[in-house]
Amino acid sequence: MSSQISLNEYNSFKEFLEQHCGLMLGDNKHYLVSSRLTGLLEEFNVPTVGDLIQKIVGRPEPRLRERVIEAMTTNETFWFRDAFPFDILQSTIFPELESKVGGIKVWSSACSSGQEAYSISMATEEYRTKNPGKMRGDVRIVGTDISAGIVKAAQKGCYDNLAMTRGLSPERKQKFFQQAGECWQVNANIKARASFREMNLLQSYSLLGKFDIVFCRNVLIYFSPENKRDILERIRQTLSPRGFLFLGASESLSNYSDAFEMIRCNPGVLYRLK
Ligand SMILES: C[S@@+](CC[C@H](N)C(=O)[O-])C[C@H]1O[C@@H](n2cnc3c(N)ncnc32)[C@H](O)[C@@H]1O
Numbered sequence: 001m002s003s004q005i006s007l008n009e010y011n012s013f014k015e016f017l018e019q020h021c022g023l024m025l026g027d028n029k030h031y032l033v034s035s036r037l038t039g040l041l042e043e044f045n046v047p048t049v050g051d052l053i054q055k056i057v058g059r060p061e062p063r064l065r066e067r068v069i070e071a072m073t074t075n076e077t078f079w080f081r082d083a084f085p086f087d088i089l090q091s092t093i094f095p096e097l098e099s100k101v102g103g104i105k106v107w108s109s110a111c112s113s114g115q116e117a118y119s120i121s122m123a124t125e126e127y128r129t130k131n132p133g134k135m136r137g138d139v140r141i142v143g144t145d146i147s148a149g150i151v152k153a154a155q156k157g158c159y160d161n162l163a164m165t166r167g168l169s170p171e172r173k174q175k176f177f178q179q180a181g182e183c184w185q186v187n188a189n190i191k192a193r194a195s196f197r198e199m200n201l202l203q204s205y206s207l208l209g210k211f212d213i214v215f216c217r218n219v220l221i222y223f224s225p226e227n228k229r230d231i232l233e234r235i236r237q238t239l240s241p242r243g244f245l246f247l248g249a250s251e252s253l254s255n256y257s258d259a260f261e262m263i264r265c266n267p268g269v270l271y272r273l274k
Pocket of ligand 1: 073144199200
């Protein structure tokens with residue numbers, strides 16, 4: 001089995017990846033491509049990474065396309081990532097939106113294995129407990145991700161011990177999860193607020209409806225400036241008037257959209273439709 005790839009193979013794979021999921025590879029990521037694709041050789045019965053790339057950039061069968069995208073995307077995530085978005089929900093956004101008839105709709109737009117969506121649901125549960133009777137409707141969270149496998153994991157809501165150590169306090173673990181054999185299952189009331197589906201951020205959002213709050217965190221960094229602008233413009237269209245947007249802690253809107261005002265929350269930044 002060979003994992004060597006030629007410059008031509010690398011360049012055509014790079015083009016495929018940007019076209020299909022927006023992910024930009026630098027010029028020197030041969031090693032990354034080889035190491036991530038080597039794991040698929042046996043499954044697709046091809047001898048070398050070069051052969052696999054030929055198959056991919058031709059007309060890949062859907063399963064191969066799906067597995068390649070899964071192999072190349074970074075699914076790094078954890079509970080209550082950066083803390084501030086979930087604190088701001090509880091301190092600022094829920095109090096403002098709590099009397100909304102029909103409840104509050106949130107989109108976790110690159111949800112990975114569901115930690116972001118379930119953290120929003122846990123923050124909701126805590127808010128409702130501290131403010132009994134104040135929220136008129138409930139919070140509904142839609143999680144989407146390009147990767148079919150990761151969406152299935154999010155739907156399951158079952159996490160191993162390692163995942164449970166990342167960002168979750170012992171109190172929240174005890175309050176919101178049940179042990180189920182080797183893993184921890186998120187409680188039914190937390191799970192019930194969230195639904196998950198496969199969706200590519202480069203494709204249409206028209207089936208999703210409107211949201212009051214969008215989380216688009218730690219995914220824009222992988223896209224070209226044109227794709228960032230396009231995604232942010234289409235996120236703008238999914239938001240209700242004066243809707244809220246959270247980006248990752250190291251991401252910003254500068255040069256990509258002027259539709260939002262920036263609110264410094266200390267810690268953290270929140271964006272709001274003008
Ligand atoms: C680093 S994770 C971020 C997860 C979560 N938002 C967080 O901040 O913890 C990035 C996620 O973006 C997803 N992703 C990458 N390209 C995408 C695309 N074109 N459309 C939708 N999701 C995509 C990946 O599958 C991955 O799960």
